[in-house]
Amino acid sequence: MELISGLSFQTLFDVSPDAMLLSDESGLIVLANPAALTLFRYTKEDMCKLKVEALMPVRHREYHKHYRKAYIHKPEARSMSNGRALIALRSDGQELTLDISLTPLKTNEQLCTLAIFYPTDRRRVAEEAYRASEERLKLATKAADLAIFDFDSNRNVLHWDEDMRLLWGAESTDSISNKRFSTVIHPEDRKARQSALDNAIDPKGNGEYNSEYRVINPSDGSEQWVSAVGRMHFEDGHATRLVGVARNITRQKVFEDKLRKQRNENEILFKEQVAAQTISAIAHEINQPLTAISAYSEVALRAMKVGGIYPDNLKRALEGCVHQAQRAGNSLHELLSFLNKSNLVREVFDLNRTVKEALTIAKDDGYGGFYPELQLEKKMPNVIGNKTQVQKVIVNLIRNAVEAMQGIGIDDSKVMITVQTHKSINLAHLLVKDNGPGLDVETQKHIFEPFFTTKPTGIGMGLSISRALIEANGGELWFEPNATKGATFHFTLPFAT
Numbered sequence: 001m002e003l004i005s006g007l008s009f010q011t012l013f014d015v016s017p018d019a020m021l022l023s024d025e026s027g028l029i030v031l032a033n034p035a036a037l038t039l040f041r042y043t044k045e046d047m048c049k050l051k052v053e054a055l056m057p058v059r060h061r062e063y064h065k066h067y068r069k070a071y072i073h074k075p076e077a078r079s080m081s082n083g084r085a086l087i088a089l090r091s092d093g094q095e096l097t098l099d100i101s102l103t104p105l106k107t108n109e110q111l112c113t114l115a116i117f118y119p120t121d122r123r124r125v126a127e128e129a130y131r132a133s134e135e136r137l138k139l140a141t142k143a144a145d146l147a148i149f150d151f152d153s154n155r156n157v158l159h160w161d162e163d164m165r166l167l168w169g170a171e172s173t174d175s176i177s178n179k180r181f182s183t184v185i186h187p188e189d190r191k192a193r194q195s196a197l198d199n200a201i202d203p204k205g206n207g208e209y210n211s212e213y214r215v216i217n218p219s220d221g222s223e224q225w226v227s228a229v230g231r232m233h234f235e236d237g238h239a240t241r242l243v244g245v246a247r248n249i250t251r252q253k254v255f256e257d258k259l260r261k262q263r264n265e266n267e268i269l270f271k272e273q274v275a276a277q278t279i280s281a282i283a284h285e286i287n288q289p290l291t292a293i294s295a296y297s298e299v300a301l302r303a304m305k306v307g308g309i310y311p312d313n314l315k316r317a318l319e320g321c322v323h324q325a326q327r328a329g330n331s332l333h334e335l336l337s338f339l340n341k342s343n344l345v346r347e348v349f350d351l352n353r354t355v356k357e358a359l360t361i362a363k364d365d366g367y368g369g370f371y372p373e374l375q376l377e378k379k380m381p382n383v384i385g386n387k388t389q390v391q392k393v394i395v396n397l398i399r400n401a402v403e404a405m406q407g408i409g410i411d412d413s414k415v416m417i418t419v420q421t422h423k424s425i426n427l428a429h430l431l432v433k434d435n436g437p438g439l440d441v442e443t444q445k446h447i448f449e450p451f452f453t454t455k456p457t458g459i460g461m462g463l464s465i466s467r468a469l470i471e472a473n474g475g476e477l478w479f480e481p482n483a484t485k486g487a488t489f490h491f492t493l494p495f496a497t
């Protein structure tokens, strides 16, 4: 009390930065503070001779007199925000728009009125700027589909805007306790959201808040995914306020979920395809030896039935069976090695000799009805790769050539096999050329696809496996139509040195 005992009304009146006037019941100005003298541009002496109407344009004076009398009759405090804008007149004739607050003051003798003036323009500009910035923020958040939240971590209370409340489908109050807020979060997501909040609150952290969780609308039980991002503010090392935005990401989550399911389905489909291809490849590999075993066995059985068993013939048939069974076993072994590429055995070998061996195998397989024509480059350097696989590819190409020619009943079926150096790229180059029907443009597009076949009993895996084998050995396999008739298949292989 001692501190303010020296303060008088006059002191407060004089030091106020707002313009103040005290007028009596007749409207005479009895006191004016320095701020009022500056605002209206009067000296103290001049101003205190005036009636308040003198501070208004002539056109408002008559009306104001009535207003003043009514006010004296029923005096009441009227705050600035309640007030109307007033047009005031400066001593130099300039008009000012001011807000005014009125306070009736009862003195011993009569009722005085304290008027405080505030330049309206300044306040209005500030208000308008604030309104415009709020409007802009609202538009921006609306455009981005964002809701705003403001978490007071001292009081554990969350202030939220209307969009945020809509997102929650919950209370229509401006704020809500953090505990109540947590109850609408999906139980499975509460822990993660709380730990995101704890991280943001931790003064040792960077204050960032980032969390995705589901909210359950209390009115209809529907579920929405929300993504919330914010930043914690600290004062003296204590978390005080977390301000951020939240967005409904349900559609995005549903889409992601659909994609994930689709990916899983595709993966299953792919695995099924791989399984089907592997089975077909196995079938392709053992089909030939099994046919041969069956043929040898039939020969042996027939011989036993008719009696007169010739041990040499029987021995040959049984040896044939053993050889073909071993071949089937080797093929399976090679196939498994190919599927598990790390086991691929690479060796240095003579491609010309491999071609001759392949011709023998093709003949053994029953594809002997053709005239082979060999053009083998002399002193051909050795190649490097898996010899059994390369041999398999050559046999397959010969078999395809023979089948194509047999298919159209060509008598002089000729298969020309060329081995040469591919000069421009320094690779071994092998060509298998036939004089069969060749391939139409549509067929050419598909021949390397698994399961593509134009043969009634074909499997359609030969060329796709052959290409994969050559590529695994560092080469390439392709097809070119012949100038006249027939087809030519090419492949390359790297030289050993």
Ligand code: ADP
Pocket: 400, 401, 404, 434, 436, 437, 438, 439, 443, 447, 452, 453, 454, 455, 457, 458, 459, 460, 461, 462, 463, 464, 487
């Ligand atoms: P398959 O021999 O089981 O049909 P391939 O993958 O070896 O499987 O061959 C696929 C298809 O390519 C064949 O069905 C055939 O239409 C075509 N084709 C392959 N080689 C030749 C060729 N030399 N001449 C004509 N068509 C061929």
